[in-house]
Amino acid sequence: MGPVGTLDLFREDSSAVVATKPVPPEAAASTPAATAAAAATVIETRNLSKVYRDFWGRRKVAALKGLDIEVKRGEVFGLLGPNGSGKSTTIKLILGLLFPTTGRVLVFDRDATETAKNERIGYLPEESYLYRFLNAEETLDFYGRLFDMPADLRKQRVDELIKLVGIDRARRRQLKEYSKGMTRRVGLAQALINDPDLILLDEPTTGLDPLGSRDMKDLILQLRDQGKTVLLCSHQLADVQDVCDRIAILHQGELKELGRVEELLKVKGVTEMQATNLSEEAQREIAEVIKRHGGSLLSVDHPTTTMEDLFLNIVRESEARPGHRRVGAGGAEEPPARKAQEGVQ
Amino acid sequence: MILQPEDFWSFSQWLLRPGAFLESALLQGIAVAIFLMILGLLFGYLVSAVRYGPVEGFYAVARVVREFVTKDLPQMRLRRIGAMARLAIKEALRRKVLVVVGVFIVALLLAGWYLDPTSNDPGRLYVSFVLTATNYLLILLALLVSTFSIPQDIKSRTIYTIVTKPVNALEIVLGRILGFAAVGTMLLVPMGVASYFFVSRGLQHSHEVEEVEDRAGELRGSTSVELGHSHTFQLDEDGQGLTELQRGHRHLVTRSSDNEFTVGPAVGLLRGRQPIYGSLEFLDRNGNPADQGLNVGYEDIGGGYGAGGLARLMGRVNRRDVYQHGYVEGGALTAAIYSFGGLDPNQFTDGLPLELSLRAFRTVKGDIVTGVRGTLSVRNPETRAESQPLTFIVKEYEVDQQFIPVKLRGTAGDVVKDLDLFTDLVTSDGRTEIVVRCIDSGQYLGMTQADLYIRAGDSSFAWNLFKAYLDLWLQMLIVISFGVMFSTFLSGPVALIATAVAVLLGMAAEWVFELSASMTPGSRRNLGGGPIESLIRLLRQDAMTTDFDLSTVPRVIIQGIDRVTVYMLDAVATALPNLPKMNTSEFVANGMNIFGALVGRHATAAVCYLLLAVMVGYFFLKTREVAG
Numbered sequence: 001m002g003p004v005g006t007l008d009l010f011r012e013d014s015s016a017v018v019a020t021k022p023v024p025p026e027a028a029a030s031t032p033a034a035t036a037a038a039a040a041t042v043i044e045t046r047n048l049s050k051v052y053r054d055f056w057g058r059r060k061v062a063a064l065k066g067l068d069i070e071v072k073r074g075e076v077f078g079l080l081g082p083n084g085s086g087k088s089t090t091i092k093l094i095l096g097l098l099f100p101t102t103g104r105v106l107v108f109d110r111d112a113t114e115t116a117k118n119e120r121i122g123y124l125p126e127e128s129y130l131y132r133f134l135n136a137e138e139t140l141d142f143y144g145r146l147f148d149m150p151a152d153l154r155k156q157r158v159d160e161l162i163k164l165v166g167i168d169r170a171r172r173r174q175l176k177e178y179s180k181g182m183t184r185r186v187g188l189a190q191a192l193i194n195d196p197d198l199i200l201l202d203e204p205t206t207g208l209d210p211l212g213s214r215d216m217k218d219l220i221l222q223l224r225d226q227g228k229t230v231l232l233c234s235h236q237l238a239d240v241q242d243v244c245d246r247i248a249i250l251h252q253g254e255l256k257e258l259g260r261v262e263e264l265l266k267v268k269g270v271t272e273m274q275a276t277n278l279s280e281e282a283q284r285e286i287a288e289v290i291k292r293h294g295g296s297l298l299s300v301d302h303p304t305t306t307m308e309d310l311f312l313n314i315v316r317e318s319e320a321r322p323g324h325r326r327v328g329a330g331g332a333e334e335p336p337a338r339k340a341q342e343g344v345q
Numbered sequence: 346m347i348l349q350p351e352d353f354w355s356f357s358q359w360l361l362r363p364g365a366f367l368e369s370a371l372l373q374g375i376a377v378a379i380f381l382m383i384l385g386l387l388f389g390y391l392v393s394a395v396r397y398g399p400v401e402g403f404y405a406v407a408r409v410v411r412e413f414v415t416k417d418l419p420q421m422r423l424r425r426i427g428a429m430a431r432l433a434i435k436e437a438l439r440r441k442v443l444v445v446v447g448v449f450i451v452a453l454l455l456a457g458w459y460l461d462p463t464s465n466d467p468g469r470l471y472v473s474f475v476l477t478a479t480n481y482l483l484i485l486l487a488l489l490v491s492t493f494s495i496p497q498d499i500k501s502r503t504i505y506t507i508v509t510k511p512v513n514a515l516e517i518v519l520g521r522i523l524g525f526a527a528v529g530t531m532l533l534v535p536m537g538v539a540s541y542f543f544v545s546r547g548l549q550h551s552h553e554v555e556e557v558e559d560r561a562g563e564l565r566g567s568t569s570v571e572l573g574h575s576h577t578f579q580l581d582e583d584g585q586g587l588t589e590l591q592r593g594h595r596h597l598v599t600r601s602s603d604n605e606f607t608v609g610p611a612v613g614l615l616r617g618r619q620p621i622y623g624s625l626e627f628l629d630r631n632g633n634p635a636d637q638g639l640n641v642g643y644e645d646i647g648g649g650y651g652a653g654g655l656a657r658l659m660g661r662v663n664r665r666d667v668y669q670h671g672y673v674e675g676g677a678l679t680a681a682i683y684s685f686g687g688l689d690p691n692q693f694t695d696g697l698p699l700e701l702s703l704r705a706f707r708t709v710k711g712d713i714v715t716g717v718r719g720t721l722s723v724r725n726p727e728t729r730a731e732s733q734p735l736t737f738i739v740k741e742y743e744v745d746q747q748f749i750p751v752k753l754r755g756t757a758g759d760v761v762k763d764l765d766l767f768t769d770l771v772t773s774d775g776r777t778e779i780v781v782r783c784i785d786s787g788q789y790l791g792m793t794q795a796d797l798y799i800r801a802g803d804s805s806f807a808w809n810l811f812k813a814y815l816d817l818w819l820q821m822l823i824v825i826s827f828g829v830m831f832s833t834f835l836s837g838p839v840a841l842i843a844t845a846v847a848v849l850l851g852m853a854a855e856w857v858f859e860l861s862a863s864m865t866p867g868s869r870r871n872l873g874g875g876p877i878e879s880l881i882r883l884l885r886q887d888a889m890t891t892d893f894d895l896s897t898v899p900r901v902i903i904q905g906i907d908r909v910t911v912y913m914l915d916a917v918a919t920a921l922p923n924l925p926k927m928n929t930s931e932f933v934a935n936g937m938n939i940f941g942a943l944v945g946r947h948a949t950a951a952v953c954y955l956l957l958a959v960m961v962g963y964f965f966l967k968t969r970e971v972a973g
Contacts, residue, residue, distance in 0.1 A: 095509050097972035101396070116416065118511040129502040131432065133439035145428030146510040190506060 041109075042198050042229045043071040043094055048103035050089050050253075063089040065253045066103070071231055073197075076224050078244035078261075079233035085250040087233035088126065091202055094231070095123060107198070119147070122196035126203045128187030132176040136167055136186050139175065143190045161189040180207040188216070199223060201232040205239050210311045217243050238308070241265065271295075274303065348795035350666045351652040353622065356942045360949070367656035370946070374953050376655055377920045381957060385964050386410075392968070409967055417513040417963070425512045429520020430527060437490050437528040445486055446535045452478055453543050460547070463573030466592065466743070467548055468615055469934045472810075475540035476930035480817050482536075483529060484848065487821045491525050491828025492840040495966075504971050518829055518962035522955065525825045530818065537814045541807060548614055552576065552596060554606035564600070568608055587612075590746060593936065617809030617938035618700070620798035623683035623779070627671050632678035638671020639679065641706045641789055650858035651923055657858070658919050660865070668793035670704055675717070676786025683797050684726065688775040690767040697723075697749040697766070698800045699779070704791035705739045716740075717788045723749055723770045724778040730757035730769050734782065739790060744936075746800075749779075804938045812939040816929045819951040823922045824848055826958035834965040850914075851921035861915040864908055875907025922954050 048067040052060045064086040071077045079087045092098040093105050096112040105112035144154035162171050165185035184207045205213040220230055220243045234240050249257040287297050362369035394402030498504040552568035564580040576588030584600035597609035629635040649667025656662045673679040705717040720734030732755035755764040771777040783790040827847050831840035863870040873879045873889030927947045932939045
């Protein structure tokens with residue numbers, strides 16, 4: 001997705017936001033800064049429910065039941081759940097595209113149905129619902145106008161974003177000629193046109209190749225580092241795990257789990273160690289030590305890398321050494337620490 | 346073309362109707378706005394009450410109203426409206442709507458083969474054709490373009506990326522309407538220019554001089570036949586002269602030094618006459634003043650209910666504001682007196698050019714060759730001095746030109762003497778009377794107020810055509826406003842049908858008014874009753890002139906339901922824009938200058954409908970779940 005970090009993309013005044021580090025909810029309750037933390041709540045849903053009805057007002061399906069979540073300033077919040085669990089409904093309620101059946105949504109302390117809240121929001125829909133008869137430049141210029149941006153600022157932002165999302169060469173082509181991934185990039189660019197404080201991403205990595213997907217995740221983390229708040233929903237659990245600070249898991253419209261990712265994923269009572277250059281004998285000794293201390297050894301194994309890492313390594317190597325073909329690499333690469341050690345020897 | 350009383354209203358007369366405020370356009374506009382507002386709030390409350398309960402529902406509606414007043418209206422930004430408008434323009438252009446201009450040009454080329462320039466009034470034929478073709482094409486296009494846009498956005502979910510930006514429903518609706526209006530303008534301008542050249546080039550012609558004879562130093566001659574007519578002419582000693590008037594135009598004929606004759610292009614072929622109208626009174630057979638002329642039979646031309654406005658709907662007036670031809674009898678004391686005011690001697694230094702289009706009604710065969718004869722005389726309304734009558738022969742179905750010279754003989758104080766038009770026959774404040782009489786006994790001359798006027802001058806045909814196109818543009822604006830309004834809460838095809846119904850009901854308004862009037866108690870007209878009654882009559886093959894032959898109870902029930910239905914239809918038709926009234930192409934086709942007040946009235950009405958449509962559209966778009 002291009003040289004993300006090299007661009008002076010975001011406003012200087014966002015540094016004020018950077019200064020405010022995300023406050024974990026548990027800490028917030030016990031610190032004197034509790035009031036400040038409450039003020040830093042970006043999204044708040046109170047007993048939010050949504051019932052879809054048919055034309056005659058008959059109840060069709062309860063898509064969301066009594067959801068209570070708070071998203072704090074500066075965090076990356078993930079909404080997870082299987083299809084039909086109410087993720088998209090939640091995002092649409094937050095955006096005011098749907099109206100709650102009961103309960104309320106507050107965004108920046110304003111009702112979600114108020115238009116004015118949109119000044120500080122960027123939204124990337126599930127699929128990039130853009131005007132296919134416009135080209136990338138016209139698209140971004142159009143959305144810039146909707147933010148009442150003056151012409152020179154608009155031009156500058158459009159240039160920056162087109163470079164940021166890496167569609168510089170196709171900027172004058174109509175979107176109907178774009179691939180899905182490229183359309184997605186334009187979609188992302190339009191979501192960032194106003195340098196938003198809150199970014200809502202509905203399935204952000206859908207349609208992107210692994211490289212683009214990684215860039216997207218890097219961008220999300222970068223946005224977080226700049227103090228932006230990101231709310232995303234995704235099926236790609238790995239993505240959620242990589243970028244989210246906190247997640248909420250929904251199922252059949254109900255909140256099933258809410259908390260910090262590392263806390264939720266921690267398998268309590270199991271200890272994992274990784275070591276290099278261990279001989280068979282050393283491994284046996286360690287097993288004995290474990291036994292002696294009353295523990296039981298569950299497994300001894302060589303770690304595998306992820307498919308994503310493998311793919312990214314191949315692509316990067318290919319870019320560095322064009323024409324070279326990596327044959328029979330077999331297993332995964334060794335961890336970087338080992339390579340470094342070999343280099344010393 | 347018969348002008349109706351309401352055509353003569355000035356802008357303020359139309360807006361306020363002094364003395365009859367109930368009939369005024371202002372009241373009608375206010376009533377429609379209030380009615381829509383109450384209906385909207387009530388409907389909004391019912392929907393909200395079902396969704397949130399009676400108390401919360403009230404607050405939900407109140408919140409929408411508050412947001413409109415405190416946020417959305419003051420926070421409207423031109424740049425956002427402009428962005429929505431530009432989007433609408435690009436959308437329409439990329440859908441290749443400009444092809445319509447091509448279709449129009451092809452239609453003109455084809456029409457060039459079929460329109461007959463040798464017909465009696467080719468100017469009328471050509472102008473009517475181009476304006477009608479433009480009108481229908483434009484309204485059809487406005488319907489199609491405006492109704493599918495927002496539903497398409499909702500269906501393709503592109504609206505998600507719009508409404509999640511700080512653009513409010515007011516800007517979305519207004520932007521769309523203005524954008525499509527701009528597209529319509531892009532179409533209308535080339536169509537208008539093409540029409541202008543098509544008409545002016547298609548009718549322009551010249552003649553050759555065929556015969557010239559020298560009568561005691563005066564050269565008289567005639568021209569060749571072109572486009573089905575020829576002219577006679579007479580040259581002065583300088584070798585110049587105008588041909589006589591044929592089909593509303595003349596040519597300049599000049600003789601050069603080597604005795605060659607040249608005939609210039611047609612002058613006055615396409616024009617916009619600027620008339621000065623007077624008021625009309627009649628004298629009955631005994632010479633006493635009467636409101637109306639003689640009625641020679643069925644002169645009922647229908648229409649004229651619409652001018653009653655709200656007063657008619659409320660049952661306060663049931664009269665028809667329409668001119669009927671009043672007749673004066675030949676060889677009797679009957680006369681028609683046109684009273685003019687505000688004549689300026691400096692404007693008419695040579696005399697008064699009159700134009701008349703009178704009707705003749707014969708009770709005896711008479712002299713069929715020469716036609717029915719009438720007289721015109723000028724009378725001073727104060728001194729009663731009157732000129733000697735100027736005899737003319739009625740030319741039916743065309744505009745006849747007569748000229749009252751400045752010096753003429755007449756009677757002043759029982760003395761016959763030479764009179765000066767402006768000193769003796771026109772009062773100091775510029776008032777005068779033109780008296781029309783019929784001199785063939787047993788024959789009658791019929792006229793309305795609009796049938797005799799002083800032609801003060803001509804405005805340019807291009808300017809007149811421009812005004813007619815402006816009226817077409819305003820009609821298009823109304824259709825677009827309605828289309829966008831309906832599309833905020835209906836799907837594309839349904840919005841198209843709803844808009845088409847609104848347009849058609851507006852077009853048929855006068856007919857609905859007439860039906861409604863025929864169903865009021867005491868009406869002597871019988872149009873066969875309302876929908877149910879007429880259906881039963883159709884099935885039973887009953888003529889509509891017979892009594893509705895049903896026993897009392899079902900008849901009362903059916904006629905009651907019909908009355909209610911037709912009344913509601915009447916109310917809706919009164920609220921809708923009356924598009925045929927906004928059509929001024931007849932003015933151009935007849936070579937009459939379109940009154941500025943008319944265009945002003947149409948523009949005001951169009952802007953009001955636009956604002957109403959924006960309000961309704963805003964309300965629906967604001968309260969609907971676009972992701973629903």
